[in-house]
Amino acid sequence: MFSNLLQKAGDKLFDEVTVKQWILLASILKSGVKEPTLSEIADINGYSRQNVKKLTKILEEKEFIQFKKDAKDNRVLRVQITDKCIAYLKSRYVKEQAFIKDMYRGITDEEVDDMYQTMKKLEQNISDLSEEG
Numbered sequence: 001m002f003s004n005l006l007q008k009a010g011d012k013l014f015d016e017v018t019v020k021q022w023i024l025l026a027s028i029l030k031s032g033v034k035e036p037t038l039s040e041i042a043d044i045n046g047y048s049r050q051n052v053k054k055l056t057k058i059l060e061e062k063e064f065i066q067f068k069k070d071a072k073d074n075r076v077l078r079v080q081i082t083d084k085c086i087a088y089l090k091s092r093y094v095k096e097q098a099f100i101k102d103m104y105r106g107i108t109d110e111e112v113d114d115m116y117q118t119m120k121k122l123e124q125n126i127s128d129l130s131e132e133g
Contacts, residue, residue, distance in 0.1 A: 013099055014092060024055050035078040
């Protein structure tokens with residue numbers, strides 16, 4: 001439910017890309033992989049390859065990414081962030097910062113730290129459960 005509320009609020013903020021598309025773009029940029037494959041992007045985000053393909057096709061139509069064939073293997077598609085995308089992401093920085101500030105309004109640094117520690121524990125528990133099954 002929380003992720004749906006966050007996505008809904010974030011999607012209202014900007015018309016050009018959805019929160020999911022933004023997360024995908026941000027993860028590519030933060031990954032350190034210059035031109036990741038669809039599978040690498042899926043691994044970074046925990047998305048299915050099919051979901052990544054769907055999201056990247058939309059981003060390609062918006063000219064935010066380009067698909068490139070791998071130099072060594074023509075079957076492999078690589079994703080390249082475009083200059084248009086970089087300019088767009090820079091243009092929304094101030095508005096994003098205000099959104100984040102509003103989202104954390106009334107929450108102390110200690111509460112944020114507690115939430116982070118709790119989420120790390122939940123993530124580990126969920127990971128352990130998935131390995132047990």
